[in-house]
Amino acid sequence: MKNKITKRMLLFRCGTIALLLLIAGLMFIVGRGHTVYFDNKKVSYDGKSIDTPPYRIDVYVNDERVAKLSAGDRGMCSWMGQDFRMRMEITKEKGGKKQIANVALKIPYNMDGIVLNLPALLAGFPQDGYLTEFVPAPAEVTAEDEEIVTDEFGLEGLDDGMEE
Amino acid sequence: MSNENATTKGNVLQTGQQKKKGNSLLNLLASNTVPIMFIIICAVCIPISGFSPAYLINEILTRMGRNTFLILALLIPIMAGMGLNFGMTLGAMAAEIGLIFVSDWQIYGIPGMVLAMIISIPISMLLGLICGKILNAAKGREMVASYIISFFINGIYQLIVLYMMGSIIPIKHTTVKLPRGYGIRNTVSLLNMRQKLDDLLAINVKGVKIPVATFIVIGLLCLFIVWFRKTKLGQDMRAVGQDMEVARDAGIDVERTRIISILMSTVIAGFGMVIYLQNMGNLSTYSSHSQIGMFAIAALLVGGASVDKASIGNVFLGVTLFHLMFIVAPSAGAKITGDSMIGEYFRVFVSYAVITIALIMYETKKRREKSQMAELLAAEQEADA
Numbered sequence: 001m002k003n004k005i006t007k008r009m010l011l012f013r014c015g016t017i018a019l020l021l022l023i024a025g026l027m028f029i030v031g032r033g034h035t036v037y038f039d040n041k042k043v044s045y046d047g048k049s050i051d052t053p054p055y056r057i058d059v060y061v062n063d064e065r066v067a068k069l070s071a072g073d074r075g076m077c078s079w080m081g082q083d084f085r086m087r088m089e090i091t092k093e094k095g096g097k098k099q100i101a102n103v104a105l106k107i108p109y110n111m112d113g114i115v116l117n118l119p120a121l122l123a124g125f126p127q128d129g130y131l132t133e134f135v136p137a138p139a140e141v142t143a144e145d146e147e148i149v150t151d152e153f154g155l156e157g158l159d160d161g162m163e164e
Numbered sequence: 165m166s167n168e169n170a171t172t173k174g175n176v177l178q179t180g181q182q183k184k185k186g187n188s189l190l191n192l193l194a195s196n197t198v199p200i201m202f203i204i205i206c207a208v209c210i211p212i213s214g215f216s217p218a219y220l221i222n223e224i225l226t227r228m229g230r231n232t233f234l235i236l237a238l239l240i241p242i243m244a245g246m247g248l249n250f251g252m253t254l255g256a257m258a259a260e261i262g263l264i265f266v267s268d269w270q271i272y273g274i275p276g277m278v279l280a281m282i283i284s285i286p287i288s289m290l291l292g293l294i295c296g297k298i299l300n301a302a303k304g305r306e307m308v309a310s311y312i313i314s315f316f317i318n319g320i321y322q323l324i325v326l327y328m329m330g331s332i333i334p335i336k337h338t339t340v341k342l343p344r345g346y347g348i349r350n351t352v353s354l355l356n357m358r359q360k361l362d363d364l365l366a367i368n369v370k371g372v373k374i375p376v377a378t379f380i381v382i383g384l385l386c387l388f389i390v391w392f393r394k395t396k397l398g399q400d401m402r403a404v405g406q407d408m409e410v411a412r413d414a415g416i417d418v419e420r421t422r423i424i425s426i427l428m429s430t431v432i433a434g435f436g437m438v439i440y441l442q443n444m445g446n447l448s449t450y451s452s453h454s455q456i457g458m459f460a461i462a463a464l465l466v467g468g469a470s471v472d473k474a475s476i477g478n479v480f481l482g483v484t485l486f487h488l489m490f491i492v493a494p495s496a497g498a499k500i501t502g503d504s505m506i507g508e509y510f511r512v513f514v515s516y517a518v519i520t521i522a523l524i525m526y527e528t529k530k531r532r533e534k535s536q537m538a539e540l541l542a543a544e545q546e547a548d549a
């Protein structure tokens with residue numbers, strides 16, 4: 001009887017652990033966040049080039065305007081998951097008519113920051129032409145490190161007092 | 165002779181009952197001194213502070229969503245007779261480790277919260293197990309022991325977070341890691357999961373935001389606690405809480421039951437800390453957890469709970485009154501004295517004072533009950549003689 005219960009309990013425990021691992025794995029994929037940068041800049045790729053980017057591009061993600069880009073500007077937004085969708089309102093020339101483009105693309109899982117060159121994307125360049133990884137500039141190495149505050153007893157002042 | 169004895173015994177019991185009835189109002193007041201005191205403080209401070217009812221309700225609802233889960237973590241050890249679990253800080257530390265990883269792995273929103281909770285479970289369980297074993301060795305002194313354990317584990321936490329993360333444990337992002345290459349920054353941003361649970365299904369009623377999803381999660385925990393009390397393990401915990409020796413005689417594994425209660429409390433505290441920090445939107449790596457136990461315990465006591473008795477009602481009343489005082493005290497202090505720091509000091513010293521008063525009252529009540537029992541026993545023996 002005791003063995004039977006132990007077996008059942010063991011099975012239940014293993015099942016719980018497996019379920020938790022499954023959920024964790026799912027969260028790992030579903031919740032992967034990316035910072036997406038939008039460039040409205042001139043671009044050249046594989047012999048082709050776009051020298052005059054559109055006058056203005058408004059980028060909407062989840063029905064919210066996240067970037068208002070004049071030629072040469074960069075904007076950004078945060079995105080969760082790998083299926084990225086956005087809507088663009090493109091004004092090619094000043095005073096020109098707005099064109100709307102809906103775009104859906106796959107974001108590579110391993111990239112934290114992604115730079116999308118919007119003129120290249122709109123011109124139908126291959127993925128390598130419009131999508132690059134954002135590499136942050138290396139931080140300046142400073143002599144002074146961030147001061148860590150771990151003294152919850154407030155004993156630092158006491159030390160000074162005792163030395164006197 | 166036996167008739168006379170019976171009459172005398174009856175008289176003694178009747179007098180005792182009448183006395184009891186007469187004192188019932190006084191007892192009610194005495195057992196609810198802390199909530200009454202807080203109601204008076206709030207009643208005085210609210211008009212002085214000048215805050216609008218909508219603002220106060222909004223703040224209370226936000227703080228209720230932020231803190232209630234953490235405070236509910238205290239109920240199970242109280243049920244098992246282990247007093248106020250100052251060791252809930254261990255769960256908070258486990259949650260912080262989970263959040264540091266999640267932040268480094270760039271997992272956003274609710275999936276990030278869930279993942280942080282899952283990561284916190286084994287750490288909380290391990291810490292809860294250690295804490296439970298130590299508390300079993302320090303029976304009768306659980307509160308002070310758990311308080312000191314939290315400092316001990318805090319040292320280990322700091323060792324891991326300050327020296328092992330980034331050097332032994334891989335941490336990739338410079339936004340999380342210290343510029344020297346190892347150790348975690350003082351503040352880790354949780355902007356990508358900030359109020360994600362609170363905003364999920366949130367409704368706005370006349371400028372008052374109600375975080376429905378957070379309250380659903382809290383409600384589920386309340387239902388779990390109500391259900392758990394009725395289970396075999398829950399009954400065992402109550403039996404252990406009432407009398408360990410009797411429970412042991414009844415065949416209950418007292419030590420195991422006590423360990424499970426602390427373990428559950430630590431795990432729930434870990435979940436609560438994730439909910440708390442998603443509301444705040446940032447994590448103070450070295451200090452977020454340090455005061456959390458103190459404030460959660462103070463809030464529970466303000467709600468009328470004691471060291472040996474606490475209910476879900478106490479949690480909700482406590483979080484409302486305690487945080488109402490937290491909101492209005494600085495402003496009221498500034499209006500009365502012209503210095504808002506007075507209010508700040510006031511709310512901090514009140515938190516500690518409440519715990520002190522509650523502990524004194526608990527001891528006094530215990531002694532009074534003991535002496536009353538002794539008096540009644542003596543009277544009965546006299547009547548029998």
